Amino acid sequence: MEQSKTLKLTNVRKKHGRKEILKGVSFEARPGRVTAFLGPNGAGKSSTLRILLGLDRATSGSATFGGTNYREFTTPLKIAGAAFDGIGGVPSRKVQTHLKIIAQSNQISFRRVLEVMELVDLTDKSKAQLETLSLGEGQRLGLAAALLGDPQYLILDEPTNGLDPMGIRWFRTFIRQQASIGKTVLLSSHFLSEIEAVADDIVVINHGEIIATGELKTVLQSIESLEDVFFSLTEGGDLNETI
Numbered sequence: 001m002e003q004s005k006t007l008k009l010t011n012v013r014k015k016h017g018r019k020e021i022l023k024g025v026s027f028e029a030r031p032g033r034v035t036a037f038l039g040p041n042g043a044g045k046s047s048t049l050r051i052l053l054g055l056d057r058a059t060s061g062s063a064t065f066g067g068t069n070y071r072e073f074t075t076p077l078k079i080a081g082a083a084f085d086g087i088g089g090v091p092s093r094k095v096q097t098h099l100k101i102i103a104q105s106n107q108i109s110f111r112r113v114l115e116v117m118e119l120v121d122l123t124d125k126s127k128a129q130l131e132t133l134s135l136g137e138g139q140r141l142g143l144a145a146a147l148l149g150d151p152q153y154l155i156l157d158e159p160t161n162g163l164d165p166m167g168i169r170w171f172r173t174f175i176r177q178q179a180s181i182g183k184t185v186l187l188s189s190h191f192l193s194e195i196e197a198v199a200d201d202i203v204v205i206n207h208g209e210i211i212a213t214g215e216l217k218t219v220l221q222s223i224e225s226l227e228d229v230f231f232s233l234t235e236g237g238d239l240n241e242t243i
């Protein structure tokens with residue numbers, strides 16, 4: 001295994017006041033693989049990803065990219081790209097300008113801005129204002145921003161939220177392709193059904209605790225012991241329908 005391209009969390013704890021929302025979270029995401037980070041609402045997915053990306057501090061524990069903390073990178077977008085919480089940015093700003101500003105903050109060339117727009121199929125929308133983008137276009141723009149620095153690591157929070165079946169298919173192909181060229185991909189989701197077609201590995205979190213990790217196939221084989229959790233993950237849907 002290529003340790004140097006592995007994303008690793010070790011015993012990450014986070015307290016808000018007296019409430020412990022992450023209770024010793026440990027897992028790895030490896031290069032050339034898509035790792036799904038699965039858990040119901042409020043399980044601690046976003047809190048974990050925020051700590052990983054230096055947006056919040058852990059109470060204890062460590063979260064590293066190839067052994068280095070995100071905050072230590074001078075041009076972090078060249079190491080790890082993240083798509084999180086919508087696209088942000090000034091609503092009246094053009095797509096191309098939005099990406100250019102992000103690129104400049106990390107010493108990334110304008111040529112790369114054009115390249116990523118092409119990669120996510122947004123070249124036609126380069127002059128569109130952010131507020132006019134559809135949900136799917138917004139998700140692709142988030143991906144474009146994440147890809148700007150051609151990073152080894154891609155961290156995507158609920159990337160298929162609100163996408164139609166075509167958009168989901170496009171996204172799956174894209175993500176598989178990123179893993180096939182050796183990227184380390186971590187994506188969070190509420191739904192087992194959403195990630196089973198794209199993930200190699202799975203990390204399941206519930207109430208701030210990791211309750212299963214491993215190859216997707218192996219974890220699914222232990223489904224009986226996880227049944228209650230998966231039931232809630234699939235919003236009370238028919239378990240057999242989703243596995």
Ligand SMILES: Nc1ncnc2c1ncn2[C@@H]1O[C@H](COP(=O)(O)OP(=O)(O)OP(=O)(O)O)[C@@H](O)[C@H]1O
Nearest residue numbers: 016019021039040041042043044045046047048190
């Ligand atoms: N700043 C905060 N202060 C207090 N509690 C918080 C804070 N941020 C998050 N929490 C709590 O921590 C828990 C985990 O939240 P988090 O957003 O990480 O979950 P999640 O798995 O990403 O959920 P979702 O899928 O709904 O986004 C929740 O119970 C949430 O209410």
